[in-house]
Amino acid sequence: MTNDLRYEHVSMQFDSRAGRVQALQAFDFAIRQSEFLVIVGPSGCGKSTLLQVTAGLQKPTTGRVLLGGETVDTPGPEKAIVFQHFSLFPWKSVQGNIEFGLRINGIPPAERRQSIAHYMRLIGLDGFEDHYPRQLSGGMQQRVALARSFVLKPRILLMDEPFAALDAQNRQLMQEELVRIWQTQRPTVLFITHSVEEAVFLADRIIVMTRRPGRIKEVIDIADIIDGDHWRSHSYDETIRRPAFQDLRARVWDLVKNEIEPRH
Numbered sequence: 001m002t003n004d005l006r007y008e009h010v011s012m013q014f015d016s017r018a019g020r021v022q023a024l025q026a027f028d029f030a031i032r033q034s035e036f037l038v039i040v041g042p043s044g045c046g047k048s049t050l051l052q053v054t055a056g057l058q059k060p061t062t063g064r065v066l067l068g069g070e071t072v073d074t075p076g077p078e079k080a081i082v083f084q085h086f087s088l089f090p091w092k093s094v095q096g097n098i099e100f101g102l103r104i105n106g107i108p109p110a111e112r113r114q115s116i117a118h119y120m121r122l123i124g125l126d127g128f129e130d131h132y133p134r135q136l137s138g139g140m141q142q143r144v145a146l147a148r149s150f151v152l153k154p155r156i157l158l159m160d161e162p163f164a165a166l167d168a169q170n171r172q173l174m175q176e177e178l179v180r181i182w183q184t185q186r187p188t189v190l191f192i193t194h195s196v197e198e199a200v201f202l203a204d205r206i207i208v209m210t211r212r213p214g215r216i217k218e219v220i221d222i223a224d225i226i227d228g229d230h231w232r233s234h235s236y237d238e239t240i241r242r243p244a245f246q247d248l249r250a251r252v253w254d255l256v257k258n259e260i261e262p263r264h
Contacts, residue, residue, distance in 0.1 A: 046214025
């Protein structure tokens with residue numbers, strides 16, 4: 001069973017008060033197994049729509065998404081989602097939030113306890129088992145959201161601007177933590193962000209999308225630039241000082257900026 005994703009002529013239309021909206025148009029692409037793919041683009045270009053289609057939460061107007069060669073048409077535990085606003089259950093403790101997916105998928109209690117203990121340690125939540133979301137900082141809440149996703153051992157991890165609500169310091173720390181945790185399991189990742197720096201730091205490849213209707217404008221392969229040792233394996237502070245990182249950041253920003261600026 002492979003974890004590669006393939007998009008075959010995926011398009012999405014919505015009906016609105018202003019008429020029909022073409023959110024995505026002819027999206028054709030393949031994401032390799034265990035690849036960390038990041039998508040950037042202007043607001044409204046269909047990034048989140050693509051993620052929801054990938055999760056099976058929406059059915060594309062045309063085309064299909066395939067996971068390991070099988071059509072995606074419903075949500076499931078093999079496709080874990082991490083949102084910007086954490087989406088934790090406020091009435092459940094940290095342990096209860098992490099356990100939720102395991103429970104509804106019928107994992108036996110002893111196995112649930114073992115998995116929860118492992119991911120609590122891995123993600124730095126030891127000692128917070130009985131805390132509730134309101135008692136946690138934003139960074140700690142996002143750790144709980146990550147633990148809740150990774151504990152399911154998903155085939156693909158879908159991340160919709162997961163660190164956008166964090167302050168700059170916590171955002172940087174969580175980027176480094178995500179890399180550390182992801183490397184222990186290496187699910188295929190589809191990560192959406194508005195931050196060019198975040199995209200350049202995390203990605204194996206970056207897709208830059210056009211303004212609506214969302215299409216692929218350019219695909220940038222980080223491996224072609226860094227020649228082997230991925231800079232995400234080093235600290236963020238060290239990485240952003242590299243000339244190659246800054247050059248790529250400027251290149252990606254120019255591509256995105258061109259889609260934001262008015263066209264005459």
